[in-house]
Amino acid sequence: MAAPTATDVLVVGAGPTGLTLALQTHDHGARVRIIERRPDAFRPSRALILHPRTLEVLRPLGVTDALLELADTAPTVGLHLGSRIVEASLAHLSLPDTAFPHLSLMRQADVESVLAQALADRGVTVERGTELVTTRDDKHSAWAVLRSQQGTEEIRCPFVVGCDGPASTVRVCADVGWHGRPYTEEVVLADVDLSGNSGRSGAQVFAGRQGLLFLFPLGERAAWRLLATRASAGGSELDFGQPGPAVPYADLQRLLSDAGLDARIERLAWSARVPLQCSLAARFRRGRLFLAGDAAHNYSPATGQGMNAGIQDAVNLGWKLGFASNCSEGEAAGGLGNEVLLDSYDAERRAAAHRRLVLTHTVFWVEASTGRIPSWLRAVAAPRTAPAVPILLDRRRLVAEGIRFISQLRVNYRHSALSVDGRPRLRGAPRPGDRLPDAAVSVGGPPQRLHGLLAGPGVHVLLQRDATAPPESVLGSQVTVHRLRNSPGRGLIAVRPDGHVGFRCGTADAAGLSDWLSLIDATASP
The missing domain is CATH 3.30.70 (Alpha-Beta Plaits)
Structure with a gap:
């Protein structure tokens, strides 16, 4: 018989994905435990780039300032194309809708140190030297066997998440295919x-x-x-x-x-x-077992997706597990809203991973294949076109759009069950499932940036200037309401904890908002 535990989510693996997941889950009300089989942090670093979207999703966790202190946020690149060297800057890109209009060069080791310290500040310690031996979904809970120097331990908890790399033990135990x-x-x-x-x-x-x-x-x-x-x-x-x-x-x-x-x-x-x-896992969820980061998808290093994709997986999944953990015992055992919420992780992030797989595979073919065509492109075509490269780089909007694409700023979840459009539709606003862009807003007092206003855990409801405020009975403890005084109209937008629009409506539809909040379990008390 497994001993009772005070754990809602067991996170297996303490790389950037696991650390972010533990932070996001903790900040949304769950009791989290994170284990890592290695006794020490992995060194040297493999990943070296943080994308703008990754910094955006990490901001509500309160770690971006510490990350940016250690990062090169104004990187320059010398492109050696034959005998010509073209200098390029990856700072101050034409990306007005993000607070981070640049690529950031930063060692994975430093990212992990910042995230681990943030966890420690919350009273959560990475249990190094602790290995997952096996795990399974028992329908109403997850069962796991852990091994460390202290011996073998059996635990039950609502959820187990494998952030344990390409050879994931969680994926093997969940019997999930690896294609x-x-x-x-x-x-x-x-x-x-x-x-x-x-x-x-x-x-x-x-x-x-x-x-x-x-x-x-x-x-x-x-x-x-x-x-x-x-x-x-x-x-x-x-x-x-x-x-x-x-x-x-x-x-x-x-x-x-x-x-x-x-x-x-x-x-x-x-x-x-x-x-x-x-490679791509056949699914990212089986019952109460989940996969994230390299345990769910594995890419070439082209365009620097690995660490960034894992962190973005973790932010998407973390709030959902946090909200699901806060449900009553009966709801957590399989209420409709809970299942829709948990299923949305696979539906949203696996589709994004598949598109990213196509991107990295194509770029890596150009970068690394020794076939006749890519070799000719690098050795012959690139030097011949080198004089035109500075002209292209001077087109800052063109460069910015390339960075926007590879950094996943354009990822949307429009087809997700969590993306709901109320009636009448709110025209001129991001669609449900879209990333909410940054902008200047006024909520009383000096203007400020929207993403800064929303830089905290939970759901944020944005009311237009003349909208009727929803009654307190509709809102849960995980919901914060803001009135945008520079946005005329009577509509509202509900923003998910990962920065994507979940619900919008051209009027302040309290019933529609309540239904959406119930769908994601945001009305539950922590």
Whole structure:
């Protein structure tokens, strides 16, 4: 018989996805426990980029200031196209509807440190050296066996979430299929000190026939982090997405030379091969077991999706588990609203993951494939078109739209069961399921930014200037109401905790709002 616990959500894995999920779930009323089989935090970092949308969804958790203090928010990139070098800035992009109009270069290790500290500040400690042995859905609860130096422990809790990577134990125990294939290319990572690099300080990208080579000034054990693609050296026993054997010095130097870089490795501090795959779980939920991040989808590193996609998964799922955990015991056992809420995670995030898989696969083919066409594009076409690149980069709106696309600012959940349009429709407002854009608003006093106003947990209801306020009986403890005095009209918008519009109506329809809040269980008391 399993011992009783005070846990609503067991999070398995303490990378960026698991840490974010624990924070989001905790801040929406659930009692959370997070375990990690590794005794120490994983080092060195694999991910190095935070996207604007990721910073947006993390903002209500109160961690963005700490993240930005450690990030390079004005990164520059030198694009080496044959003999020509094109300088590009990824700061101050033409993205007026976000508070973060830039890419941010930041080590995954620093992201994890900030998130772990935020959890610790809430009284939640990562249980390192604790492994999930097995888990299953028992219909009315989840059952799990944990193993640590203290011994074996059995627990029951409402929900278990696998944030435990491509070889996810939770996914295996849930008997969820894993569809995809390995790439014939691999990534090489290394921390190096270089000589003869012309004193360049920003990120550098070299396009060659064998693939792309990146140099980031973010090495953890040396000045530069090298990331290169090449044909896979084999080794089926290696774990996909995980650093494997070290790469010989001569191989790394050859990669630099083949890329046309006139530099020598003065010191090699660390290196690893990383085998890659392109895979997607058949579902992200089975009963009370859920998958997020690399346990649910695995990409190439093209466009920097891995860490960002996992964090965005976690923010989507975390508030739903928090709200579901706050239901009464009878509702949690299978009330209609609860099931609609929990099913929406798979419906929303798996569709987004599939689109992202297509994006990363296409870009990685151009970046890394050694086939005739992509090799020609990198080695011949790119240098020939280099004179036109500065002209394209000067078109700031064009560059911004590219960043908007890859950073998932355009992701919407319009077909979700949680996206409801009231009657009459509120014209000129984001559609249900769309991300709510940032804008200047007035709620009394000096103007402020909308996303700053909503930077807190829970549901936020935005009333137009002349709208009737909903009665208190409609609102739960997780709902905050704001009146936008610079928005004429009588309508309202209900914004989900992940920043997407859930409900809108051209009038302040209290009954419609109440039905939507009941659908997501936001009327439940924590």
